Amino acid sequence: MFMVLSFSTGAIGQPSEAEIEMRAKEVGRSLRCVVCQNQSIDESDAPLAMDMRELVRDRLRDGDSNTEVISYMRERYGDYVLLKPPVQRNTYILWLTPFILLLAGLGWFFVNSGRREDER
Template sequence: MRWLVIAVFGAFFGLFLTCGSAWAVNPDEVLSDANLEARARALSAQFRCMVCQNQSIDDSNAELARDLRVLVRERLVNGDSDEAVVNYVVSRYGEFVLLKPRFEGKTLILWGTPILLLAGGAVAMAVYAVRRRVRHEPDPLSAEEQEKLERILRES
Protein backbone atom coordinates (compact mmCIF):
# COMPACT_ATOMS: atom_id res chain seq x y z
CA MET A 1 0.00 0.00 0.00
CA ARG A 2 2.82 2.39 0.90
CA TRP A 3 4.50 1.78 -2.49
CA LEU A 4 1.26 2.58 -4.29
CA VAL A 5 0.99 5.92 -2.47
CA ILE A 6 4.62 6.71 -3.29
CA ALA A 7 4.10 5.78 -6.96
CA VAL A 8 0.96 7.92 -7.27
CA PHE A 9 2.64 10.84 -5.53
CA GLY A 10 5.72 10.46 -7.77
CA ALA A 11 3.60 10.39 -10.92
CA PHE A 12 1.68 13.49 -9.80
CA PHE A 13 4.90 15.31 -8.92
CA GLY A 14 6.47 14.41 -12.27
CA LEU A 15 3.37 15.65 -14.10
CA PHE A 16 3.47 18.84 -12.06
CA LEU A 17 7.11 19.50 -13.01
CA THR A 18 6.61 18.89 -16.71
CA CYS A 19 3.38 20.84 -17.08
CA GLY A 20 4.16 23.85 -14.91
CA SER A 21 4.75 26.32 -17.69
CA ALA A 22 1.85 25.03 -19.76
CA TRP A 23 -0.55 26.12 -17.00
CA ALA A 24 0.59 29.74 -17.22
CA VAL A 25 -0.61 30.51 -20.76
CA ASN A 26 -4.38 30.26 -20.87
CA PRO A 27 -6.05 28.66 -23.90
CA ASP A 28 -7.86 31.92 -24.71
CA GLU A 29 -4.48 33.66 -25.11
CA VAL A 30 -3.07 31.24 -27.70
CA LEU A 31 -2.96 32.66 -31.23
CA SER A 32 -4.38 30.68 -34.13
CA ASP A 33 -1.30 31.39 -36.28
CA ALA A 34 1.41 28.95 -35.17
CA ASN A 35 4.27 31.23 -36.30
CA LEU A 36 2.92 34.21 -34.37
CA GLU A 37 2.34 32.01 -31.32
CA ALA A 38 5.92 30.73 -31.49
CA ARG A 39 7.19 34.32 -31.69
CA ALA A 40 4.92 35.31 -28.79
CA ARG A 41 6.24 32.43 -26.67
CA ALA A 42 9.86 33.37 -27.48
CA LEU A 43 9.21 37.00 -26.55
CA SER A 44 7.26 36.08 -23.40
CA ALA A 45 10.21 34.03 -22.20
CA GLN A 46 12.37 37.19 -22.31
CA PHE A 47 10.15 39.31 -20.05
CA ARG A 48 10.20 39.21 -16.25
CA CYS A 49 6.95 38.96 -14.34
CA MET A 50 6.88 42.16 -12.32
CA VAL A 51 4.94 40.38 -9.55
CA CYS A 52 6.96 37.15 -9.29
CA GLN A 53 10.26 38.74 -10.47
CA ASN A 54 12.09 35.43 -10.92
CA GLN A 55 9.77 34.00 -13.56
CA SER A 56 9.12 34.90 -17.13
CA ILE A 57 5.65 36.12 -17.99
CA ASP A 58 5.25 32.91 -19.98
CA ASP A 59 5.63 30.87 -16.76
CA SER A 60 3.71 33.13 -14.37
CA ASN A 61 0.03 32.94 -13.44
CA ALA A 62 -0.09 36.52 -12.13
CA GLU A 63 -2.65 38.89 -13.66
CA LEU A 64 0.02 41.36 -14.71
CA ALA A 65 1.90 38.57 -16.49
CA ARG A 66 -1.32 37.62 -18.29
CA ASP A 67 -1.84 41.25 -19.32
CA LEU A 68 1.71 41.40 -20.67
CA ARG A 69 1.25 38.13 -22.60
CA VAL A 70 -1.94 39.53 -24.17
CA LEU A 71 -0.15 42.80 -24.96
CA VAL A 72 2.72 40.95 -26.66
CA ARG A 73 0.26 38.93 -28.75
CA GLU A 74 -1.74 42.06 -29.70
CA ARG A 75 1.41 43.84 -30.85
CA LEU A 76 2.46 40.81 -32.94
CA VAL A 77 -1.00 40.55 -34.53
CA ASN A 78 -0.80 44.26 -35.39
CA GLY A 79 2.39 43.56 -37.34
CA ASP A 80 5.11 44.73 -34.94
CA SER A 81 8.54 43.13 -35.21
CA ASP A 82 10.04 41.30 -32.25
CA GLU A 83 12.39 44.21 -31.60
CA ALA A 84 9.50 46.70 -31.71
CA VAL A 85 7.57 44.64 -29.16
CA VAL A 86 10.59 44.46 -26.84
CA ASN A 87 11.21 48.21 -27.17
CA TYR A 88 7.55 48.97 -26.48
CA VAL A 89 7.41 46.82 -23.33
CA VAL A 90 10.74 48.23 -22.08
CA SER A 91 9.50 51.79 -22.70
CA ARG A 92 6.44 51.08 -20.52
CA TYR A 93 8.06 49.03 -17.73
CA GLY A 94 11.78 49.85 -17.86
CA GLU A 95 14.85 47.68 -18.35
CA PHE A 96 13.97 45.63 -15.26
CA VAL A 97 11.27 43.84 -17.25
CA LEU A 98 13.97 42.08 -19.29
CA LEU A 99 15.20 38.82 -17.76
CA LYS A 100 18.49 39.28 -19.64
CA PRO A 101 19.40 42.98 -19.62
CA ARG A 102 20.74 44.59 -22.76
CA PHE A 103 24.45 45.35 -23.05
CA GLU A 104 24.49 49.15 -22.90
CA GLY A 105 26.36 51.88 -21.10
CA LYS A 106 23.78 51.82 -18.31
CA THR A 107 24.25 48.11 -17.73
CA LEU A 108 28.03 48.05 -18.13
CA ILE A 109 28.50 47.76 -14.36
CA LEU A 110 26.03 44.88 -14.26
CA TRP A 111 27.87 42.99 -17.01
CA GLY A 112 31.39 44.00 -15.96
CA THR A 113 31.22 43.33 -12.22
CA PRO A 114 31.58 39.53 -12.43
CA ILE A 115 34.59 39.90 -14.72
CA LEU A 116 36.17 42.47 -12.42
CA LEU A 117 35.56 40.27 -9.38
CA LEU A 118 37.14 37.25 -11.06
CA ALA A 119 40.14 39.29 -12.21
CA GLY A 120 40.52 40.84 -8.74
CA GLY A 121 40.38 37.41 -7.13
CA ALA A 122 43.04 36.06 -9.51
CA VAL A 123 45.31 39.04 -8.79
CA ALA A 124 44.80 38.64 -5.03
CA MET A 125 45.66 34.93 -5.22
CA ALA A 126 48.78 35.66 -7.27
CA VAL A 127 49.94 38.35 -4.84
CA TYR A 128 49.31 36.02 -1.90
CA ALA A 129 51.26 33.20 -3.55
CA VAL A 130 54.22 35.45 -4.35
CA ARG A 131 54.32 36.92 -0.85
CA ARG A 132 54.09 33.48 0.71
CA ARG A 133 56.96 32.17 -1.43
CA VAL A 134 59.13 35.19 -0.64
CA ARG A 135 58.37 35.00 3.07
CA HIS A 136 59.45 31.33 3.34
CA GLU A 137 62.76 31.66 1.54
CA PRO A 138 65.50 31.74 4.19
CA ASP A 139 68.01 34.56 4.22
CA PRO A 140 71.55 33.49 3.30
CA LEU A 141 73.96 33.06 6.23
CA SER A 142 76.43 35.80 6.91
CA ALA A 143 80.14 34.97 6.88
CA GLU A 144 80.21 34.98 10.68
CA GLU A 145 77.21 32.61 10.92
CA GLN A 146 78.69 30.32 8.28
CA GLU A 147 81.97 30.11 10.23
CA LYS A 148 80.10 29.39 13.51
CA LEU A 149 78.07 26.64 11.79
CA GLU A 150 81.23 24.98 10.43
CA ARG A 151 82.82 25.06 13.87
CA ILE A 152 79.77 23.40 15.48
CA LEU A 153 79.71 20.73 12.78
CA ARG A 154 83.45 19.96 13.25
CA GLU A 155 83.06 19.59 16.99
CA SER A 156 80.22 17.09 16.75
Protein backbone atom coordinates in the same frame (compact mmCIF):
# COMPACT_ATOMS: atom_id res chain seq x y z
CA MET B 1 -21.47 37.55 -51.72
CA PHE B 2 -19.98 40.75 -50.30
CA MET B 3 -19.89 39.32 -46.76
CA VAL B 4 -18.11 36.15 -47.90
CA LEU B 5 -15.47 38.14 -49.77
CA SER B 6 -14.90 40.58 -46.91
CA PHE B 7 -14.55 37.73 -44.40
CA SER B 8 -12.07 35.84 -46.57
CA THR B 9 -9.89 38.90 -47.25
CA GLY B 10 -9.81 39.74 -43.54
CA ALA B 11 -8.63 36.24 -42.69
CA ILE B 12 -5.71 36.43 -45.12
CA GLY B 13 -3.98 39.30 -43.30
CA GLN B 14 -4.51 37.86 -39.81
CA PRO B 15 -1.90 35.46 -38.42
CA SER B 16 -3.25 32.19 -37.08
CA GLU B 17 -3.60 31.67 -33.33
CA ALA B 18 -0.86 29.00 -33.48
CA GLU B 19 1.51 31.52 -35.10
CA ILE B 20 0.60 34.15 -32.50
CA GLU B 21 1.32 31.67 -29.70
CA MET B 22 4.67 30.65 -31.23
CA ARG B 23 5.75 34.27 -31.64
CA ALA B 24 4.49 35.16 -28.14
CA LYS B 25 6.65 32.38 -26.65
CA GLU B 26 9.66 33.62 -28.63
CA VAL B 27 9.15 37.20 -27.43
CA GLY B 28 8.33 35.99 -23.91
CA ARG B 29 11.67 34.18 -23.65
CA SER B 30 13.51 37.47 -24.18
CA LEU B 31 11.52 39.48 -21.61
CA ARG B 32 12.16 39.34 -17.85
CA CYS B 33 9.39 38.95 -15.32
CA VAL B 34 9.78 42.10 -13.24
CA VAL B 35 8.51 40.24 -10.15
CA CYS B 36 10.61 37.06 -10.43
CA GLN B 37 13.71 38.89 -11.71
CA ASN B 38 15.64 35.97 -13.21
CA GLN B 39 12.81 34.26 -15.07
CA SER B 40 11.38 35.11 -18.43
CA ILE B 41 7.70 35.95 -18.64
CA ASP B 42 7.31 32.71 -20.56
CA GLU B 43 8.60 30.67 -17.56
CA SER B 44 7.07 32.65 -14.71
CA ASP B 45 3.78 31.85 -12.97
CA ALA B 46 3.48 35.29 -11.37
CA PRO B 47 0.22 37.14 -12.07
CA LEU B 48 2.14 40.09 -13.53
CA ALA B 49 3.96 37.76 -15.93
CA MET B 50 0.61 36.38 -17.05
CA ASP B 51 -0.58 39.93 -17.71
CA MET B 52 2.62 40.68 -19.62
CA ARG B 53 2.18 37.53 -21.75
CA GLU B 54 -1.37 38.58 -22.57
CA LEU B 55 -0.17 42.07 -23.49
CA VAL B 56 2.43 40.53 -25.83
CA ARG B 57 -0.25 38.39 -27.48
CA ASP B 58 -2.56 41.39 -27.88
CA ARG B 59 0.20 43.42 -29.53
CA LEU B 60 1.02 40.53 -31.88
CA ARG B 61 -2.67 40.14 -32.79
CA ASP B 62 -2.76 43.86 -33.58
CA GLY B 63 -0.04 43.28 -36.18
CA ASP B 64 3.12 44.35 -34.34
CA SER B 65 6.36 42.59 -35.21
CA ASN B 66 8.38 40.83 -32.50
CA THR B 67 10.82 43.74 -32.44
CA GLU B 68 8.01 46.26 -32.08
CA VAL B 69 6.52 44.31 -29.17
CA ILE B 70 9.90 44.14 -27.40
CA SER B 71 10.40 47.88 -27.99
CA TYR B 72 6.94 48.60 -26.58
CA MET B 73 7.63 46.53 -23.46
CA ARG B 74 11.03 48.21 -23.08
CA GLU B 75 9.41 51.66 -23.26
CA ARG B 76 6.76 50.61 -20.76
CA TYR B 77 8.99 48.81 -18.21
CA GLY B 78 12.49 50.12 -19.00
CA ASP B 79 15.66 48.23 -19.91
CA TYR B 80 15.21 46.03 -16.86
CA VAL B 81 12.51 44.03 -18.66
CA LEU B 82 15.07 42.72 -21.17
CA LEU B 83 16.77 39.47 -20.17
CA LYS B 84 19.79 40.56 -22.22
CA PRO B 85 20.12 44.27 -21.57
CA PRO B 86 21.96 46.31 -24.20
CA VAL B 87 25.50 47.50 -23.61
CA GLN B 88 25.12 51.22 -23.16
CA ARG B 89 26.32 53.93 -20.81
CA ASN B 90 23.84 53.15 -18.03
CA THR B 91 24.55 49.38 -18.13
CA TYR B 92 28.37 49.43 -18.17
CA ILE B 93 28.49 48.52 -14.48
CA LEU B 94 26.16 45.59 -15.09
CA TRP B 95 28.35 44.24 -17.87
CA LEU B 96 31.76 45.01 -16.34
CA THR B 97 31.19 44.00 -12.69
CA PRO B 98 31.62 40.22 -13.24
CA PHE B 99 34.97 40.78 -14.97
CA ILE B 100 36.14 43.22 -12.31
CA LEU B 101 35.20 40.76 -9.56
CA LEU B 102 36.96 37.93 -11.39
CA LEU B 103 40.15 39.98 -11.74
CA ALA B 104 39.97 41.08 -8.10
CA GLY B 105 39.50 37.46 -6.98
CA LEU B 106 42.41 36.24 -9.08
CA GLY B 107 44.59 39.08 -7.78
CA TRP B 108 43.67 38.26 -4.18
CA PHE B 109 44.39 34.57 -4.78
CA PHE B 110 47.85 35.20 -6.27
CA VAL B 111 48.80 37.72 -3.57
CA ASN B 112 47.74 35.34 -0.79
CA SER B 113 49.33 32.27 -2.37
CA GLY B 114 52.64 34.17 -2.62
CA ARG B 115 52.48 35.05 1.10
CA ARG B 116 51.92 31.46 2.12
CA GLU B 117 55.03 30.30 0.24
CA ASP B 118 57.04 33.07 1.94
CA GLU B 119 55.85 31.92 5.38
CA ARG B 120 57.09 28.36 4.86
